[in-house]
Amino acid sequence: GAVVSQHPSWVICKSGTSVKIECRSLDFQATTMFWYRQFPKQSLMLMATSNEGSKATYEQGVEKDKFLINHASLTLSTLTVTSAHPEDSSFYICSAPTGFNQPQHFGDGTRLSIL
Amino acid sequence: GENVEQHPSTLSVQEGDSAVIKCTYSDSASNYFPWYKQELGKRPQLIIDIRSNVGEKKDQRIAVTLNKTAKHFSLHITETQPEDSAVYFCAASTGGGNKLTFGTGTQLKVEL
Numbered sequence: 001g002a003v004v005s006q007h008p009s010w011v012i013c014k015s016g017t018s019v020k021i022e023c024r025s026l027d028f029q030a031t032t033m034f035w036y037r038q039f040p041k042q043s044l045m046l047m048a049t050s051n052e053g054s055k056a057t058y059e060q061g062v063e064k065d066k067f068l069i070n071h072a073s074l075t076l077s078t079l080t081v082t083s084a085h086p087e088d089s090s091f092y093i094c095s096a097p098t099g100f101n102q103p104q105h106f107g108d109g110t111r112l113s114i115l
Numbered sequence: 116g117e118n119v120e121q122h123p124s125t126l127s128v129q130e131g132d133s134a135v136i137k138c139t140y141s142d143s144a145s146n147y148f149p150w151y152k153q154e155l156g157k158r159p160q161l162i163i164d165i166r167s168n169v170g171e172k173k174d175q176r177i178a179v180t181l182n183k184t185a186k187h188f189s190l191h192i193t194e195t196q197p198e199d200s201a202v203y204f205c206a207a208s209t210g211g212g213n214k215l216t217f218g219t220g221t222q223l224k225v226e227l
Contacts, residue, residue: 034214043204043217044159093158097212103149104215106158 003027004096006107014115015086021079021110023050023094029074030096034104035067038091050077050094084114117142119207121218128195129226136190136221138205145207148181148188149215153202162203163190164211195225 003026011019023033031052036044048069049057056069068080077096081088093109118141128134140148146167151159165172165179165188172179176195181188192199202222206215 032212043219044215046214046216049214095215099212101147101211103161103164103211105161106151108158111156 004094004105004107006094006110008110009108010111010113012113012115013084016083017114018080018082019084019112021081021092021094021112023077023079023096023107025075025096028096028098030077030098031074033071033077033094033096035069035077035079036093036095038093038109040091044093047079050079052077081112084112086114088112089114117145117207117216119205119216119218121205121221123221124219125222125224127224127226130195130197132195134190134192134195134199134223134225136203136205136223137187138189138207138218139185139187140207140216141186142207142209143186144209145216147208147211147213148179149206149208150177150179150190151204151206153204153220155202159204166211192223195223197225197227199223200225 005024007022033050035047038044047062050069050071052071058064071077095104095106097104121138149164152162153159163177176193178191202220204220205218208215
């Protein structure tokens with residue numbers, strides 16, 4: 001079945017550090033991937049839509065200069081949290097549809113803790 | 116933009132009973148409605164989805180109904196089991212491959 005791999009699964013780092021999270025589609029090509037953020041006991045909130053070969057589309061209120069997204073290939077999108085601060089601590093999770101008008105499958109998520 | 120409301124926020128049932136979770140959406144352009152199950156600390160997993168051209172879909176103990184006129188859709192789980200305990204999210208989108216707007220989630224607890 002469709003598999004979306006996300007790495008790393010857990011990151012603990014100091015305030016001011018930049019952190020890169022990778023999202024890979026393992027057995028299908030994904031021209032579009034999505035990045036969500038989930039705070040404890042809350043729902044998933046879409047941060048941005050990652051488009052292969054073009055700029056990402058950010059949701060209102062999400063700082064594009066802080067959350068850098070790169071989608072350089074059909075199987076890889078990266079999210080870089082720049083100069084992370086404690087309020088950026090959250091569960092970051094990516095998803096990708098397996099094809100046109102197909103369901104989205106999620107990666108395992110990355111738990112980011114900023115000290 | 117789309118707004119999805121979900122109720123109840125918590126639901127406790129006895130093993131073997133049925134559970135129903137309800138969602139409403141605001142954007143009449145939405146035509147794809149998936150349901151995800153998320154266990155603590157894990158990824159959301161798609162359990163069933165429905166498109167706007169059908170009113171009901173069933174997969175074993177799970178069913179989803181859709182009322183386009185009322186902009187309302189529901190998840191029905193019959194013969195609940197302890198392993199059904201998790202957080203369930205509804206979502207809406209203008210297509211399967213498009214961005215999802217999630218409901219606020221329902222914590223389902225199935226008690227022995």
